[in-house]
Amino acid sequence: MKIGIYGYGNLGRGVEDAIMRNKDMSLVAVFTRRDPATLKIASENVPVVSTNDILKWKNDIDVLIICGGSATDLPEMTPALAENFNVVDSYDNHSQISVHCKNVDEKALKGKTTALISCGWDPGMFSLNRLYANAVLPDGSDYTFWGKGVSQGHSDAIRRIEGVIDARQYTVPVEEAMDKVRSGLSPAFTARDKHKRECFVVAEEGADKEKIRQAIVTMPAYFEPYDTTVTFITMDEMKKYHSERPHGGSVIRTGKTGKEGCHSHVIEYKLTLDSNPEFTGSVLTAFARAVYRMAQRGDYGCKCVFDVAPADLSETPRSELIAHLL
């Protein structure tokens, strides 16, 4: 399976690492909007190519993994590329997924390609677990807890405040809330009940730290609905203690069965990730395998993780999966 990576940031590097760990795949090229000569990638003997030349690679790539941002890149990139390539993206703007799917579907059907969108862990593995748990326990309640982990969006929001040089925001689930759900109860929560926000901020010299703190904790939607702590640190501390990108969380469903719902059940799917971009890259890569197989069967159009039969994700032949993993 010949894979291309389109975009080489943290996620692109995560995909590259994952491809090396999958023996049935090889990375054939990395595409970049930057000057290819300036980009050093981890793989040896793999060309770095300008995105302007992508169409020359149409017959040499089985699946293109698009590693752009959801805000502005993917809504343009994925439909455009799906006309000529089988693709996978990690579009994560939940409220716009239906629109994105429609745009991608049109181009993929036109180009006879298979295009899987919104892959990763949320949306992605968490979505799958919400679906399975809902199908199995129709009478129940869903809970998603995120963290402890770095939220890029919240970190960016702090960086836009005057006087801030750098910032890192950790989303932290409230353990007491998780324990309540795990005990089989179906409590109603406010946003504040479920998550805390911990912010680490490097301020400009002489900046009014109390003013920055106030600007953070009162920021609507981002911080105001949560208990938020702000800790000022030096740039050295930021680099030393906050350079990793851990994340994770839990999808939990509690449900009832039996006479008058006398029996409770708890289904929990929990991720504890040292590196968010590397894990996300690993998920995209596994689904690239399925996309390749679906395209070979002529199953074209826009797909999501809900459309993929799990056997298509594995390097192992189906007969061996049935014999050894079932």
Add this chain to the structure above:
Amino acid sequence: MKIGIYGYGNLGRGVEDAIMRNKDMSLVAVFTRRDPATLKIASENVPVVSTNDILKWKNDIDVLIICGGSATDLPEMTPALAENFNVVDSYDNHSQISVHCKNVDEKALKGKTTALISCGWDPGMFSLNRLYANAVLPDGSDYTFWGKGVSQGHSDAIRRIEGVIDARQYTVPVEEAMDKVRSGLSPAFTARDKHKRECFVVAEEGADKEKIRQAIVTMPAYFEPYDTTVTFITMDEMKKYHSERPHGGSVIRTGKTGKEGCHSHVIEYKLTLDSNPEFTGSVLTAFARAVYRMAQRGDYGCKCVFDVAPADLSETPRSELIAHLL
């Protein structure tokens, strides 16, 4: 969707409960090998029919959920019924699944039906999570912990000992072993490291309890490889404290990504079930929906949970799943 239940023990009752919770399904008949007149079922206005008359119902049932035992019932029942019905079973003899699949496939292809085998939570939901986690993290280790829960097979093994009237065996995971895995390590375990066995036994009056205890703890394969405790109780205590069928467990995969595997990831899928047969019945029922849809598309033959696209499990239309659950 018109569902039939074939066999009305604990599992059959669990399926019946699940059907009532799925609005797009109705139970049309329960089939029994007993005298139908002697069987009282929970559903009102649903006929109880002798298994001898099953073929008369060929055109009135969309999917038949087979609730027999894996030891002797299902190897015969599932292939025979698959020739005339779309079916789901919970065959759980892991070492013989490939043989069972082959036998069922032959009959299902002949009869143009869809037959899903080995559904439930293990095999079933646990298998799915093993597959997803292996596909996403190819460099890693798998761990399955069962319990705390009642093992029917181990309880039966105790009941066969002379002087035993009744017995209940709980499989208990060793918390320290689970914590070690959850911390991201990939330890090697013996059977004893991972699980303990707790036995509650009602002995005949005057029986040699120490002899019974010895017979249990030295029993090869079943108890000898584990730390096993034996507690003698009265029949009243058995009925009062051990009449429920709780179970559960965790499938955990730890894996590495990044330069020289510098980042660890832990994926855990955990079930905490008040009622094993009711939860298993709920899984069978969700997959019956997928079987119906696959049969309508002409996707015939023997299937397992690995072959089912998750969207097919849900009552909710795909467009709504994409808009709201992805």
